[in-house]
Amino acid sequence: MSTHPRQLDLERLAAGEAVTAAAHVDACPECQAVVTEIRAASSAFVARHPPLALHEAASRRPAWWRSWWPVALLPVAAAVAFVVLAPEPPERRLKGPALTLFVTRGGATVALGRDERVSEGDRLTFQYEASAPGHLLLLDVERGKAPVVLAAPPKLLASSSFRAPLAFELDASTADEWIVAIFAPAPVSPEVLTLPEQGAPLVACTDCLVEVRRLERAR
């Protein structure tokens, strides 16, 4: 019998991936036993930890997501009518999402709820908190248009929070639109972001903390 495959290849095979070592495993009882053990353990594990728990976690915020940073803004998005000085956020959150949006309407400034809709004339600003040193890239992504860099401040320090000094006022656009915060150990470019024909933006960056907030328009 030839040299046994790497453990990684046995794990890939057990997960259903195609590997060149498959021929060896077919003829090797020892490797077959490893693959069988992984498959059996995998089934038992998923039974004990069903995907439902994952989706419940998805509705909460990820634990690694605890920091925000404010930012500087560029008034170039089509959805942005004009830039104004941002009001002071009414609170400073100590835990929660990395990115917090604040909305000013009717003279009051409040944190924008996850399910809260926005309207023409709302003024938005952002706050970001970083638990580790890193680089923030804040983008406005509107379907049909190129992403717009709202902020890319110098490297942020750990356990610091920063709020955008400027806000922007929403125009009457009804296109799908998102605010995307990408936080990474090294600077990243907007090219890491893609917008599929349907659904939210995707970020191809495995070591980035990514938060996507959709701007839901009031009907």
Next chain:
Amino acid sequence: MTADELTALYERYALLVHRRCRRLVGSSADADDLLHEVFLRAQRSAPPREGSSLVWLYRVATHCCFDRLRATARGTRHAQRLDTGEPVVSADADRQALVGMVLRKLDALTCEVGLLHHLDGLTQEEIAAESGYSRKTVGRKLALFEVEFREHWARAGGAS
């Protein structure tokens, strides 16, 4: 990635990702928590068009564990417990422990490259193909990883 695609990914890889996280952070409870983080972070990333989904998830898991170790500053304590990992993985517990010790000393990319090479046995060419990093970057990061590895090995009193 849709919810159904995420579910399918989870059902295929949850155990392996959990084992990886447990080896790196040294705690089943932390691994339970990190398991969700890995898949949620993967959901926000574009899955690889080519290459292994398992290697991709291991890379994501490395970064999640790296962030956790850094954030909690418990890396050393956890690293010392790395040799309690699953018996199905490499039996070289001493090497695993030292890999864990350097995990929180290095940058995330260096850790990722070092773990793929030393823990999973991927060649530099394979790491470059799976990660998209250049072969030169992989070689440079692996060299850095190995320098740090030797340094921490010596500090830990390991045999040369």
